[in-house]
Amino acid sequence: xxxxxxxxxxxxxxxxxxxxxxxxxxxxxxxxxxxxxxxxxxxxxxxxxxxxxxxxxxxxxxxxxxxxxxxx
Amino acid sequence: xxxxxxxxxxxxxxxxxxxxxxxxxxxxxxxxxxxxxxxxxxxxxxxxxxxxxxxxxxxxxxxxxxxxxxxxxxxxxxxxxxxxxxxxxxxxxxxxxxxxxxxxxxxxxxxxxxxxxxxxxxxxxxxxxxxxxxxxxxxxxxxxxxxxxxxxxxxxxxxxxxxxxxxxxxxxxxxxxxxxxxxxxxxxxxxxxxxxxxxxxxxxxxxxxxxxxxxxxxxxxxxxxxxxxxxxxxxxxxxxxxxxxxxxxxxxxxxxxxxxxxxxxxxxxxxxxxxxxxxxxxxxxxxxxxxxxxxxxxxxxxxxxxxxxxxxxxxxxxxxxxxxxxxxxxxxxxxxxxxxxxxxxxxxxxxxxxxxxxxxxxxxxxxxxxxxxxxxxxxxxxxxxxxxxxxx
Ligand code: SF4
Numbered sequence: 001x002x003x004x005x006x007x008x009x010x011x012x013x014x015x016x017x018x019x020x021x022x023x024x025x026x027x028x029x030x031x032x033x034x035x036x037x038x039x040x041x042x043x044x045x046x047x048x049x050x051x052x053x054x055x056x057x058x059x060x061x062x063x064x065x066x067x068x069x070x071x072x
Numbered sequence: 073x074x075x076x077x078x079x080x081x082x083x084x085x086x087x088x089x090x091x092x093x094x095x096x097x098x099x100x101x102x103x104x105x106x107x108x109x110x111x112x113x114x115x116x117x118x119x120x121x122x123x124x125x126x127x128x129x130x131x132x133x134x135x136x137x138x139x140x141x142x143x144x145x146x147x148x149x150x151x152x153x154x155x156x157x158x159x160x161x162x163x164x165x166x167x168x169x170x171x172x173x174x175x176x177x178x179x180x181x182x183x184x185x186x187x188x189x190x191x192x193x194x195x196x197x198x199x200x201x202x203x204x205x206x207x208x209x210x211x212x213x214x215x216x217x218x219x220x221x222x223x224x225x226x227x228x229x230x231x232x233x234x235x236x237x238x239x240x241x242x243x244x245x246x247x248x249x250x251x252x253x254x255x256x257x258x259x260x261x262x263x264x265x266x267x268x269x270x271x272x273x274x275x276x277x278x279x280x281x282x283x284x285x286x287x288x289x290x291x292x293x294x295x296x297x298x299x300x301x302x303x304x305x306x307x308x309x310x311x312x313x314x315x316x317x318x319x320x321x322x323x324x325x326x327x328x329x330x331x332x333x334x335x336x337x338x339x340x341x342x343x344x345x346x347x348x349x350x351x352x353x354x355x356x357x358x359x360x361x362x363x364x365x366x367x368x369x370x371x372x373x374x375x376x377x378x379x380x381x382x383x384x385x386x387x388x389x390x391x392x393x394x395x396x397x398x399x400x401x402x403x404x405x406x407x408x409x410x411x412x413x414x415x416x417x418x419x420x421x422x423x424x425x426x427x428x429x430x431x432x433x434x435x436x437x438x439x440x441x442x443x444x445x446x447x448x449x450x451x452x453x454x455x456x457x458x459x460x461x462x463x464x
Contacts, residue, residue, distance in 0.1 A: 057126075
């Protein structure tokens with residue numbers, strides 16, 4: 001499992017910190033999301049999916065596993 | 073799909089349950105006509121509402137000639153330098169970023185003891201005056217008022233003045249020039265305050281006033297947004313939530329028995345009540361395709377009906393019922409996208425503390441008048457109660 005954040009899309013709402021405080025934090029300087037770990041325990045997957053869904057900026061991406069790109 | 077209906081905002085609720093969205097809000101995308109005859113899409117579908125709010129091809133800028141104003145009074149408030157709610161990025165982001173650290177989760181969590189103290193003292197005062205009491209005037213309004221005044225650095229002694237003007241500012245029944253007068257009075261008040269605060273005092277207003285890159289107008293406009301948002305929303309959520317819990321005693325009992333449910337219960341109350349339900353206005357900057365093949369064309373206006381989106385049956389089964397144990401966190405009561413409410417951590421903390429303290433300390437709280445006599449605020453742009461007579 002792999003988590004990425006895009007600070008350019010973050011609007012500092014803190015939904016991620018509320019949902020998965022082990023994985024996300026907010027910078028004290030500007031409120032932007034900070035990723036504490038990019039390969040968290042797979043047990044956290046449901047929480048991370050919720051965090052990604054709640055993020056109003058669409059700044060969080062959670063990839064459950066590496067999926068091969070298939071040409072349509 | 074292209075029926076044109078005339079609709080007024082706030083839409084009346086008379087015939088239905090006062091906690092349900094107005095009957096005029098229909099479940100499909102509808103072409104409506106606003107007070108000035110301007111056509112506008114009314115979108116109610118959860119997916120559409122969320123998609124538009126997170127799509128930068130939709131603008132929230134009131135200076136756009138196609139921007140839909142719900143009331144003539146609002147049009148009068150069109151400004152050279154709108155507050156950040158009415159701007160798009162990058163202007164919006166620039167102003168909003170100045171405030172984000174004041175509403176960090178950790179900051180707000182650290183404020184909880186202060187909020188608890190304010191809640192306790194306000195409740196002590198209400199109980200001290202004796203039963204019955206008006207919960208709006210004696211509890212629901214003073215709590216957020218004290219909190220936001222403290223945070224902004226606005227003297228609470230002035231609350232009667234700015235609360236009266238704030239109510240006028242959001243009133244849909246008074247003439248546009250009176251709305252404008254209320255706005256001017258508030259701006260003048262905040263401009264003066266910011267000028268005097270400039271020298272070293274604390275609070276967000278002083279912090280903004282000390283910046284070289286903000287004009288006095290920007291300081292006052294954004295200060296007013298915070299002052300209004302801090303009062304009207306939390307106060308109305310507190311009083312309406314209390315009323316809903318009094319009408320659903322089994323849910324209130326459940327919360328008393330399991331106080332740890334309060335966090336989720338507040339989300340459910342936010343979803344169920346969705347007090348900013350007049351519609352969030354946007355303008356499409358390009359052609360955008362939404363669900364079911366609906367294309368909103370460049371230059372067309374849309375109104376997003378949050379209260380209907382929050383009653384989406386797929387996402388919230390049994391959506392018309394209040395269920396404090398539901399996972400309601402995907403509600404859109406705070407909006408979505410880059411404009412999602414900046415103060416939501418504070419609103420959550422205040423609501424959680426105010427409601428749980430009320431339930432705990434006044435277990436026999438009840439309505440002091442028949443339900444039919446409770447006065448709802450249907451004429452303002454934020455739904456709420458005028459009074460809530462309670463006994464205990
Ligand atoms: S939820 Fe999204 S927008 Fe909010 S702080 Fe986290 S990453 Fe930023």
